[in-house]
Amino acid sequence: MDQSTKSSTSPNESAAPSLMTKVRNLLVVSVAVALSVLVVMGVRTQTPAASLETLAAESTPLEVALTNEKPSLMEFYANWCTSCQAMAGDIANLRTTYGDDVNFVMLNVDNNKWLPEMLHYRVDGIPHFVYLNDQGEPVTAAIGEQPKAVIASNLDALVGGETLPYQQGIGQTSNLDAPSSRSAVITNANRSDDPRSHGAQASN
Numbered sequence: 642m643d644q645s646t647k648s649s650t651s652p653n654e655s656a657a658p659s660l661m662t663k664v665r666n667l668l669v670v671s672v673a674v675a676l677s678v679l680v681v682m683g684v685r686t687q688t689p690a691a692s693l694e695t696l697a698a699e700s701t702p703l704e705v706a707l708t709n710e711k712p713s714l715m716e717f718y719a720n721w722c723t724s725c726q727a728m729a730g731d732i733a734n735l736r737t738t739y740g741d742d743v744n745f746v747m748l749n750v751d752n753n754k755w756l757p758e759m760l761h762y763r764v765d766g767i768p769h770f771v772y773l774n775d776q777g778e779p780v781t782a783a784i785g786e787q788p789k790a791v792i793a794s795n796l797d798a799l800v801g802g803e804t805l806p807y808q809q810g811i812g813q814t815s816n817l818d819a820p821s822s823r824s825a826v827i828t829n830a831n832r833s834d835d836p837r838s839h840g841a842q843a844s845n
Contacts, residue, residue: 692729693720696736697747703758706744707777712799713744714792717759717769719751724786725768731789735796742800744773772799781808 697718706713716732718725736745748755750767758764762771762782770787772780772795780799795805 692733693718693725693747696729696732696745697749699736700747701744703746703748706746706773709744710775711742711744712775712796713746713771713773713777714796714799715746715748715762715771715773717748717750717755717762717764717767717771719749719767722767728768728786731792735789735792738793739796739800743796772805774799775802781805783807783809 701709701713703715706715714735716725720726732745739745748758750759750764762769762779766784768785770783770792772782774780781795791807795807798805
């Protein structure tokens with residue numbers, strides 16, 4: 642009788658750990674799948690275009706930047722600009738670091754409102770960055786993708802009222818194809834003797 646009791650309980654005892662192991666493994670797999678889905682959804686919702694829109698929505702208005710006696714980093718951009726998108730994360734990080742001391746101004750080149758500024762700062766490739774001193778006067782400009790460290794060094798100097806270590810910057814750009822409503826004006830501004838007529842250089 643003792644033997645029959647032992648033999649009848651042994652299968653249950655061996656099955657219990659096996660069942661627990663299966664349940665644990667199933668939970669681990671479920672959690673891993675759920676985390677993967679959340680990560681993918683997070684990456685998809687934080688697209689560069691959304692980041693550019695957020696940067697623009699939170700940027701300092703140009704009229705404020707020109708009068709609040711703080712230096713400024715002004716960026717001419719477009720939501721379709723792949724180079725602008727590539728830099729959106731760095732610009733957001735820089736704004737977090739320097740936002741108390743520097744105005745971050747975003748001007749969308751697809752908005753004809755900014756045509757006078759585009760002509761004034763000779764914008765023919767984007768992103769186009771203009772560093773302004775605390776009086777709103779341009780110090781230097783840079784075109785195309787710029788290393789975050791380069792911009793940070795320039796902002797440090799700008800805040801300190803010192804000479805910017807990187808006076809000109811040239812990087813990967815998105816060509817600015819002007820809509821027909823303003824193409825004639827921009828064509829006249831970009832003379833054939835202008836070395837920047839193809840978006841290849843930066844200006845002081």
